[in-house]
Amino acid sequence: MTVLLEVSNLHTEFHARAGLVRAVDGVSLKVSRGECLGVVGESGSGKSVTFSSVMGLVRSPGQVTQGAIFFDGRNLRDLSREEMRAIRGRDIAMTMQDALTALNPALTVGEQLAEVLEAHDETLPTGRTARRTAIRDRSVEMLGLVGIPSPEARLRQYPHEFSGGMRQRIMIAIALACRPKLLIADEPTTALDVTIQAQVLELISDIRARLGMAVVLITHDLGVVAEHCDRVMVMYAGQVVEEGPTDQVIGAPCHPYTRGLLASIPRPALRGQPLTPIMGQVPDLVGLPPQCRFHSRCPLAQPQCLVEVPMRDAGPGRRSRCLRLEEMA
Amino acid sequence: MTDAALAPTSAPAADSLFRRNLREFRRNRLAVASALVVLLFVVMAVAAPLIAPQDPNATDLFRRLQPPAWIEGGDWAFPLGCDGLGRDILSRIIYGARISIFIGIAVILLATGVGILAGLAAGYFRGWVDVVIGRIVDILLGFPYLIFAIGLMAMMGPGLVNIVLALAYKEWVIPCRVVRGETLAVRELEYVEAARALGAGPRHIMWREILPNILSPVIVVSTIRMANVIILEASLSFLGLGVQPPTASWGSMVSDGRAFILESWWVSTFPGLAILLLVLAINVASQGLRDAFDPRFSE
Numbered sequence: 001m002t003v004l005l006e007v008s009n010l011h012t013e014f015h016a017r018a019g020l021v022r023a024v025d026g027v028s029l030k031v032s033r034g035e036c037l038g039v040v041g042e043s044g045s046g047k048s049v050t051f052s053s054v055m056g057l058v059r060s061p062g063q064v065t066q067g068a069i070f071f072d073g074r075n076l077r078d079l080s081r082e083e084m085r086a087i088r089g090r091d092i093a094m095t096m097q098d099a100l101t102a103l104n105p106a107l108t109v110g111e112q113l114a115e116v117l118e119a120h121d122e123t124l125p126t127g128r129t130a131r132r133t134a135i136r137d138r139s140v141e142m143l144g145l146v147g148i149p150s151p152e153a154r155l156r157q158y159p160h161e162f163s164g165g166m167r168q169r170i171m172i173a174i175a176l177a178c179r180p181k182l183l184i185a186d187e188p189t190t191a192l193d194v195t196i197q198a199q200v201l202e203l204i205s206d207i208r209a210r211l212g213m214a215v216v217l218i219t220h221d222l223g224v225v226a227e228h229c230d231r232v233m234v235m236y237a238g239q240v241v242e243e244g245p246t247d248q249v250i251g252a253p254c255h256p257y258t259r260g261l262l263a264s265i266p267r268p269a270l271r272g273q274p275l276t277p278i279m280g281q282v283p284d285l286v287g288l289p290p291q292c293r294f295h296s297r298c299p300l301a302q303p304q305c306l307v308e309v310p311m312r313d314a315g316p317g318r319r320s321r322c323l324r325l326e327e328m329a
Numbered sequence: 330m331t332d333a334a335l336a337p338t339s340a341p342a343a344d345s346l347f348r349r350n351l352r353e354f355r356r357n358r359l360a361v362a363s364a365l366v367v368l369l370f371v372v373m374a375v376a377a378p379l380i381a382p383q384d385p386n387a388t389d390l391f392r393r394l395q396p397p398a399w400i401e402g403g404d405w406a407f408p409l410g411c412d413g414l415g416r417d418i419l420s421r422i423i424y425g426a427r428i429s430i431f432i433g434i435a436v437i438l439l440a441t442g443v444g445i446l447a448g449l450a451a452g453y454f455r456g457w458v459d460v461v462i463g464r465i466v467d468i469l470l471g472f473p474y475l476i477f478a479i480g481l482m483a484m485m486g487p488g489l490v491n492i493v494l495a496l497a498y499k500e501w502v503i504p505c506r507v508v509r510g511e512t513l514a515v516r517e518l519e520y521v522e523a524a525r526a527l528g529a530g531p532r533h534i535m536w537r538e539i540l541p542n543i544l545s546p547v548i549v550v551s552t553i554r555m556a557n558v559i560i561l562e563a564s565l566s567f568l569g570l571g572v573q574p575p576t577a578s579w580g581s582m583v584s585d586g587r588a589f590i591l592e593s594w595w596v597s598t599f600p601g602l603a604i605l606l607l608v609l610a611i612n613v614a615s616q617g618l619r620d621a622f623d624p625r626f627s628e
């Protein structure tokens with residue numbers, strides 16, 4: 001599989017009143033064509049900011065200060081605003097966390113779909129009526145694809161006339177309207193009921209297989225990752241702490257943070273036993289010393305952990321940011 | 330076939346927020362009645378030549394200060410009496426509605442247009458654009474409205490277009506501030522970010538994502554302000570800086586009657602009542618609009 005997105009040594013900083021916040025601190029990652037990468041981490045770990053940086057959507061006081069973002073052979077950081085705008089929506093699409101507020105309440109669903117197609121789809125005919133019919137057909141097709149019943153009638157409706165799950169589907173339909181090569185789904189299920197969550201994730205997996213696009217699934221739910229992702233990347237306090245094929249990372253985590261995450265998930269096999277939470281809090285990202293960021297919460301922490309820890313190979317296709325990863329196996 | 334069976338036979342009819350708000354407005358009877366009164370004034374203004382019993386500018390010195398029809402010496406051909414030059418007051422009120430309503434609408438349209446552009450730019454781009462527009466707004470707000478308008482009229486000279494300009498020069502500040510504030514709030518919303526993630530540029534975001542979502546408060550504020558503009562026009566006309574004679578304007582009619590207010594009260598009173606009625610109706614109707622359109626006031 002060829003590499004579609006390659007991010008190396010990305011740094012994104014926010015100039016907050018309290019000081020400089022390194023929200024993304026040296027993140028590197030790769031996404032191959034057609035692959036599904038899961039990005040896991042708790043709130044504030046930098047997973048959303050990483051991909052906002054990729055999209056060029058970080059706004060002041062935030063700023064990408066270092067690193068390269070290669071997409072399809074081009075460094076996105078070198079592109080002009082117009083070139084970047086053309087890539088967004090056409091080549092890389094992103095769905096937002098909250099489906100209930102991510103659709104414009106003043107426009108019908110059909111209008112919102114049409115606008116994306118109008119902006120990006122170069123295959124549309126130029127004649128006015130032909131164009132309108134083509135846009136309409138594509139919109140109906142997209143709504144059908146995400147499983148909205150009677151799409152023709154639904155196109156004329158406003159977002160508030162849809163349920164939460166439907167709105168998430170519509171957002172996915174809008175994101176997929178131009179057949180992007182990469183879909184970044186930022187917590188696509190957090191605002192939804194459990195039953196709807198499963199449907200939406202099934203839908204994303206299904207469409208990925210059919211359209212052959214790559215998907216980045218940002219979530220804090222390891223269960224979601226286990227079911228839908230080829231590879232997983234775990235983030236903590238602005239850094240990647242572990243990455244590798246999903247089954248291996250979940251089956252045998254080689255970073256104490258991943259292990260802690262897994263231990264805090266309720267499982268039927270462990271019924272009756274207390275869950276093991278990760279003690280403590282995510283460190284304040286202002287003025288972090290160059291040392292392992294997890295050590296204050298880590299059960300394996302030792303005095304020698306108070307140094308800058310690099311990513312290390314931990315088996316084929318696996319990497320971990322832990323000094324004691326050999327002892328974890 | 331199962332798919333067809335599961336699908337609802339007809340999706341519910343499209344129902345925009347705007348239409349729901351309108352329905353809410355219709356439930357408020359007082360507001361609807363006021364809106365009808367406003368409409369009546371508009372019809373009166375448009376159809377003035379058809380309705381007016383007399384030529385509004387025809388003088389007749391034999392009818393000088395003739396009282397209203399129901400008072401001794403009155404004549405039903407001149408129902409509300411005549412002014413100091415023997416002109417029919419009712420006809421002049423009917424024609425005067427044209428001036429008041431035209432200026433009210435023209436000033437509000439102009440001011441709202443400019444206000445929307447300036448407010449969107451300030452709220453969306455922020456930075457120095459916001460600072461420059463914000464300072465201009467602050468400076469204009471520092472001037473008393475009427476004195477500012479009087480100054481401008483003195484500089485530009487009287488005339489219909491000049492009144493509109495003199496009032497709009499300052500009036501745009503109001504919608505501008507509303508639009509700026511709403512834009513600041515809406516630009517941070519998820520759907521604006523979503524549009525940006527789909528490759529939308531600033532122009533698209535301002536016109537399609539932000540503007541339609543802030544239009545309701547702008548409409549409400551504009552209608553409320555229209556009443557104010559009509560009073561200001563009447564004030565300018567009263568001071569002789571408005572539309573020039575012999576064109577009938579309510580403000581100048583009130584002014585004309587000043588000299589005879591004790592013995593011939595009707596010359597000033599009826600145009601004054603016309604101003605009162607129209608302004609009151611606009612105010613009540615716009616309150617109703619606000620109640621219906623502003624989510625903070627709806628139950």
